[in-house]
Amino acid sequence: MGRSRSSSANMWKYMNPSYYLKRPQRLALLFIAFVFATFFFWDRQTLVRDHQEEISKLHEEVMRLQDLLEELKNGRSIAGEKPNFSRSGDDVGKKMNFLDDPVDAQRREKVKDAMRHAWSSYEKYAWGHDELQGYSILADSASEQLEFIALSQRTGDPKYQQKVEKVILELSRNFPDDGLLPIHINPAGEEVEFVYSTITFGAMGDSFYEYLLKAWIQGNRTAAVGRYRKMWETSMQGLLSLVRRTSPSSFAYIGEKLGDLLNHKMDELACFAPGMLALGSSGYGPDKSQKFLSLAEELAWTCYNFYQSTPTKLAGENYSFGKSQDMTVGTSWNILRPETVESLFYLWRLTGNKTYQEWGWNIFQAFEKNSRIKSGYVGLKDVNTGVQDNMMQSFFLAETLKYLYLLYSPYSIIPLDEWVFNTEAHPIKIVTRNDRAMSSGAGRSSVGQQKLYRRPQSRREGRW
Structure with a gap:
């Protein structure tokens, strides 16, 4: 009992303030x-x-x-x-509105400013430079128009559109009669100089021609964007001069040109052209429209056979054509490129011909058989042997699979009368442009005069 009372007394002393004082x-x-x-x-x-x-x-x-x-x-x-x-x-x-907090808004502004800073750092006319050769690449210089125009439309700030339309304006000053530009250009002088180099609808040239058409579509085909369409139609006449057909199967292909020499070679990258031709054919009268649509279908058949002609049923990077042979694979890797299925998507949407869906399904099955692995998909080092590489390119997700998905989706999913795809398959809203037609003086005020689209609150060489 004495221990219990002693223990209790010890506990109470810790409660007494004097113990601490x-x-x-x-x-x-x-x-x-x-x-x-x-x-x-x-x-x-x-x-x-x-x-x-x-x-x-x-x-x-x-x-x-x-x-x-x-x-x-x-x-x-x-x-x-x-x-x-x-x-x-x-x-x-x-x-x-609640989700669009001030931090997000500030970060968007920082990113936009970074884009403008990077673009403005290009020499004189916002030209990108090829680090290895010192010249600008055609596809680099003229494949930002859709994005920068859309950025100006959504922000109400004309500076982005002015930058990229100045490039087109400078190119149009000395635009050749056939509308075909070399892949290297020199913007350093008083006027743009076209450097002696390859003319191609493949690597480093492709998306220049694509964006001439799509900038016209993006502006909803108005007079304000008429220069784009005019330049594109001139270039398509030049394309016709590069088209040849093989023997014995009469495959149509688009050759490459260096000076006066025609190289009978076509990149798989150039297989975007059938879709582009089909998309642009509606801007012609009935006879020309059918002519270009028919050419698009011929070229798509060739591109599909790039796939069907190999043991793996996957296309190589490029093909050559001879007098007594239809096609021979040149560079034999396959890196999961989207251009052929992109064109199949456009042709199916614009003609309703289910043959293009069947061709796309065959290509998809070839990817599944040869490129699918446990952790994703990989390319092939050689389409003849089926030896795999160890890389899945980002455009396989952004473009190849997206176009394949849309190839089997209703027309109402991203309808082509409301949206235009950029060269990386991102849909951009079609916004009617009623600003002054692009001219030497239009760049200063064109965006400010058009009715801006307000958002709701709140492609090239290698592709490596």
């Missing part, structure tokens, strides 16, 4: 313990509160996505009605 060290230790405990519980409460806020944001984002999915399922996009992010009385717009 007599010895300051004890008081300091008590204070430190109190501060530590307070900080610990405050930190736990803050973490719980932040966690709850994050859960709430995630829940709202999930609900927003569910709403958008329901709109798509209900066919609103099919009917041309776009999902409305800012309807009064609807929580969707409010959620978008």
